[in-house]
Amino acid sequence: MRTDPNTFTLAARVLHWLMAVLIVAMLFIGVGMVASVSERHAWLLAIHKPLGIAILILAIVRLAVRLRHPPPPLPADLPAIQKLAALASHWLLYVLMLAMPLIGWAMLSAGGYPVMLGTSLRLPPIFPTNAVAFAVLRHLHGGFAMLLFLTFLAHMAAALYHGLIRRDGVLPSMLRGVKTAPPLEHVDPS
Numbered sequence: 001m002r003t004d005p006n007t008f009t010l011a012a013r014v015l016h017w018l019m020a021v022l023i024v025a026m027l028f029i030g031v032g033m034v035a036s037v038s039e040r041h042a043w044l045l046a047i048h049k050p051l052g053i054a055i056l057i058l059a060i061v062r063l064a065v066r067l068r069h070p071p072p073p074l075p076a077d078l079p080a081i082q083k084l085a086a087l088a089s090h091w092l093l094y095v096l097m098l099a100m101p102l103i104g105w106a107m108l109s110a111g112g113y114p115v116m117l118g119t120s121l122r123l124p125p126i127f128p129t130n131a132v133a134f135a136v137l138r139h140l141h142g143g144f145a146m147l148l149f150l151t152f153l154a155h156m157a158a159a160l161y162h163g164l165i166r167r168d169g170v171l172p173s174m175l176r177g178v179k180t181a182p183p184l185e186h187v188d189p190s
């Protein structure tokens with residue numbers, strides 16, 4: 001099926017907003033989890049693991065959608081450095097969306113802990129049991145979570161810059177699937 005290359009597909013937009021909510025929730029659940037010493041810790045961890053695996057599956061689907069339907073081009077008058085920053089941050093977000101759940105899963109495997117989805121479904125280990133690897137992956141999971149949070153903040157700031165300052169149609173293109181506005185004609189004041 002052929003779609004308009006100047007708009008985001010419905011699948012791309014649904015995945016974008018669904019994953020935005022899930023990832024922000026996961027960052028807060030993760031921080032809440034490590035800050036809890038009560039039985040709330042086990043309760044949050046029981047949510048954190050299946051939600052993280054769901055994010056991994058959605059990230060793979062989203063990458064496939066992204067490769068099949070490239071996003072609409074950024075406004076032609078956007079400075080090259082901002083285009084480069086957008087491209088780099090979008091790919092960094094993809095890397096982190098895939099790496100975070102995989103590192104979480106590998107970390108628990110290295111620690112010899114079961115990765116349970118619910119009460120009966122147990123995922124296979126993806127890393128050999130190793131205490132040093134567990135410690136390294138645990139640090140990596142926390143560090144990448146901070147990087148993901150900072151990249152998310154930069155992404156939000158850029159979205160608001162497009163939506164409120166440049167008003168170039170980039171934000172509505174992801175909100176409603178409309179086409180990005182063409183660059184304004186240069187008006188000669190003379």
Ligand code: HEM
Nearest residue numbers: 026027030031033034049052053055100101104105142145
């Ligand atoms: C997008 C996916 C994920 C995000 C955003 C995320 C985020 C986080 C965050 C923010 C923390 C707290 C880090 C810290 O402050 O040190 C954390 C800890 C943790 N995460 Fe994840 N995580 C994800 C996926 C996963 C997955 C798939 C698993 C396992 C299957 C997992 C297992 C854990 C464990 C075991 C901890 C440490 C809990 C503790 O020390 O009490 N995470 N995660």
